[in-house]
Amino acid sequence: MQIMNIQNRVKIKVIGIALPIALLIVWHVFVSAGYVSPHILPLPETVLSTLVRLLTKGKLILMIAISLRRVVYGFLLGTASGFLLGLLMGLSRTAEKLFAPTFHTIRQVPLIGWIPLIVMWFGMNEVSRILVVAIGAFYPTTLNTFAGVRGVPRKYVELASVYGYKGLKLVRRIILPAALPSIITGFTLSLGMSWVLLVAAELLIETMAGIGKVIDIGRETFNMELVMVGIVTTGLLGFIMTKVVERAAQAAQKGRVFEQEQ
Amino acid sequence: MKNFFQRIEWKDKLLGVIVPLLVLIAWQSAVSLQLFSPLLLIPPLTLVDTLWYLASSGELTTNILASLNRVVFGFLIGASAGFLLGLFMGLSSFFDQFAGPLIKASKQVPQFALMPLIILWFGVDEFAKFVFIAIGAFYPMVFNTYQGVSSVSKRYRELAQVFDYKGFRYLTKVILPSALPLIITGVRHSLGLSWMFVVGAEIFGADTGLGYMMAAARNMFQIDVVMSGLVVIGSIGFGINFILQIIEKRLLVWRVSTDQGAKCKS
Amino acid sequence: MSIQKGTLEIKNLSKSFIVDGTPLQVLSNINLKFPSGSFISIVGSSGCGKTTLLRIMLGLETRYEGDALLDGERIEGPGANRGIVFQDHRLLPWLTVGENVAFGLDKLDRKAKKLIVDEHLKLVGLSGFESAYPAQLSGGMAQRVAIARALANKPEILLLDEPLGALDALTRMHMQKELERLWLLEKITMVMVTHDVDEAIYLSDIVVIMSSRPGIIKKIIKIPFARPRDRASSEFMQVKAEILKEFHLGTEYPFAYAI
Structure with a gap:
């Protein structure tokens, strides 16, 4: 069997x-x-050999490092602020009533739409790019942290209050562990959005480096191989990051099975 | 997730305006105290003036229509392709094993990375934008439809077997209604992404549309137009969501009091 | 001589499932014959295979050894001549009560459909509810709709899989009366799986007692009393004690309610 x-x-x-x-x-x-010119569509093996060549000899590793730095900073900034706002709105109904309407109204603006404004305020620089990534990371974490905290089964909170858990101790020992699956879902979605917005930021906010720039150079010089290498690289990196986050999430939740309250 | 459109008590509504009000006051005082260059921060009322000017000159209407046109076409192409693929994957486990891995793997590429490629292949005209938006609309639709169709409860499948529902009848009377909530979720995410992608595509390269309007204004340092653009794309995003909520409520009347916790995917 | 409609016969029936690579026998050498028009209950502790037996009669389980015959024909799959009421009402939540009752009448035209739906909703006492959605009904009401849906197809035999198991005790007794009324009215064979001994005695002409691992028939008891039956009568108590004895509960706890 x-x-x-x-x-x-x-x-x-x-x-x-x-x-x-x-x-x-x-x-x-x-x-x-010969149905299609290799200038329009290079051979798959050419793309692969170019990828290997650029990885070993060229500056692709450096470009990747620069992109990853933007993602990490933006992700940390966005998820940290999203987590705090989500936690606050989840814990306090007054905070929810204060912030939720504004939050949901601003959320209607498609993320890319912020780019022109951010660039005007902060300039064509690293700060703007990181901010764009942070906006992408912000919303999923806020929403899922809020949903997780608000959805903590009442019975656990009641049990904890019987044993005298209050304040920070209640949050740390009961609410956060119970909300963890939802919060982790938020982080995972945030990472995906960060990655999407990073590429958008690198294409729309002129930069000298980064994986988005590699693709854009390829377009400007009509170098199809470079474009393809760039796309494959973003895909591979996205895959690796998703796997890393999934593993981390599994490790964080190891052995814990949560009851879903109906 | 509390539904934003639910009836909220007026006291709660009052609390909700405190934050925007504070922002407005801070904004106006920052302008009055000249904390920032007028190039970076305009008075709130100027924004209203600009919006009124853009609307009355017809510029806004032209750009809105251009963007909406792209969204509608791109969405229809991408979402229908996604729906059909998701349906087949949900119905046939062989097709799921066959096409699923490729679709999941291809989703790892952030779709914006494809924009330069699409431009090289299809040029900068409308068709390239349709393709780009369609790719954005495709993924949420494929995954949600698949999820909905493949997770039809065994209890209902058995019932259909007992009452001899097969083929098309089974599909339309049991599978699709059961999958409908997730299909609607798919439509909502799909439209949301289409709306974001159209703005991106227009900032990248276009001569009409709201994204183009904002990008051009940024180049000429017209912050009032950039901010007006934000307000307009936000409002349209809001409008799209609002209409979808109404349609959803109509289609899902049967979920009377069995409101399951909404799934949060942004 | 032709067999009367609604006659169910089980011959040398055995069934095993494969669990983790090893076969597990759930039913072993079952032999039963139910006369047309009778009310039969199958009682037994959980895991004795009684639900599997019912699913074989329904046609949802088709791989088995031996024979399950309806009117002399081997059951190879579900059919309109058998109706089913599951423990969970299984109403489709996106259809109204009326549409749910009409679920098996798809081939009829609108007028005929409406006639049958009205008739059956009236039969189960739910006239006027046809446009409500299942989510608006109580458990007992939903189960009545499920019964109406099963009867609307005019089955020769109605299979009931712990139909009242999810209801509270009072609704349950009320629904037992309802089932009896429907059975007397429709005059069809009804086979009910239950683990409520009182329910079985109250409703049945024949009670089949099964034991588990593998599921075999331990005893078949005929109950000839007149209806409606009095749960507190001595003859009722006697039969109950006899049944409970089969589960080794009889001597110590003669008044145990359920197993």
């Missing part, structure tokens, strides 16, 4: 990579048969 399961899993994996492989083959045949 165990063996059957493994066989089954292997089968599913094989089915799953059949389509990407088929697409790569079609891509290769299409280009090498």
Whole structure:
């Protein structure tokens, strides 16, 4: 039975990579048969070798490092402020009534729309780029922290109050652990949004470096290989970051199973 | 998540205006005390003037229509493709195993990274923008539809089997109604992203649209126009959401008192 | 001689599930014959396979050894000649009460549908509720709608899988009376799975007692008393004690309510 399961899993994996492989083959045949110019669509193997070459010899690593720094700063700034606001609104109904209407009104502005204003106020610089990333990280964490804190089952709070838990102790020992799954969901979504907005910020706020800039240089010089390498790199980095956050989330919640209150 | 559009007591509403009021007062005093350059901060009333000017000159209408036109087309293309793929993936586990990994993997690429590629392939005209917006609209729709269709309760599937519901009848009478709440969530996220992507695409390169209006104003240092643009795109975002809430309420009347905790995805 | 409609016969039936790679026998060599028009209860502790047996009669479980025959024909899948009421009412939440009752009448035209829906809602005492949504109903009302939905198809046999298990004690007794009334009115075979011994004695002509691991039939008891039955009568108590004895509860606790 165990063996059957493994066989089954292997089968599913094989089915799953059949389509990407088929697409790569079609891509290769299409280009090498001359249906489309390699200037418009470079061969997949060229993209791969360019990626490896730029990673080992070129400045791609540096560009990645610069992008990652922006994401980390923006993510920390956005999630920290989002967490605090979400916690405050979750704990106090007065705070919710004070801030929620403004929060939900401002939330209607599509995130990218802030870029022109931020650039005018802070200039075409690193601060603006980090702020744009932070805005992306801010909303999901706020919303999910709020929902998590507000949704803490009443029975746990009642139990804690019977044992004399109050104030900070109640928040730290009962409310935050119970709200943790939702807060972690918020962080995960925030990271995704940060990554999306980073690329937008690097394309829309002129910069000398970063993975978005690599793609943009490729566009300006009509260097398709560079564009493709940039896209693949953003995808790979996004994948790695998601995995890291998922692992961290699993570790944080290890062994804890939460009851959902109906 | 408390529904913003629910009926709120007037006292609560009053509390809600305190913060905007304080912001307005701080804003006006910052202007009066000349804390910032007038290039960076205009008086609140100037913003109203500018909005009125832009509206009466017709400039605003032209740009709004241009942006809305792009959103509608891009959304329709992307969301219908996403709906169909999500439906097939939800109905057939083979198709899910076949196409699912690729779709999930491709989602890892932040869609803005594709904009330069789309421009190189399709030029800077309208079609390129439709494609870009469609990609933004695609993902929330595909995942939510898939989730809704594949998670139809076994209890209902058995019931359909007992009453001999098959094929199209089964799809329309059992699967789709059961998946409807998540499909609507998908539509909402999808439209939200479309609205964000249109602004991005227009800032990047366009000669009409609200994003273009804001980008051009930034280049000429017209902060009043930039801020007006923010107000307008925010209001339209609000309007879209509002209409969707009404439609959702209409379509989901049957959820009378069984309000499940709303899912928060921004 | 032709078999009367609604006759259910189970011959040498066995069924096992595969759990973690090892087969687990849930039903072993079951033999039963229910005459048409009778009310049968199957009682037993949880896990004795009684629900599986009912699902085989319904046609949701098709892999089994032996035979399950309805009117002499082997049951190979669900069919309109068998109605089902599940423990959870299983009304589709997006359909109104009326649409739920009409769920199995899809092939009829609007007028015929409405006629049957009205008739059956009246039958279960819910006239005027056809445009309400399930979420607006109480548990007892929802279960009445589920019964109306099952009866609307005019089945030869109605299968009831712990239909009153989720209701509170008072609603439950009331609904038992209702079930009896419907059975007397419709004159069809009803097979009910329950673990409430009182309920079984109150309603049934035949009580089948099952024991678990693997599920076998321990005893079949015929109950000939006149209806409506008095739960406090001595004959009722006697039968109850007899049944409870099968679960090793009889001697010490003669008045135990349930298992």
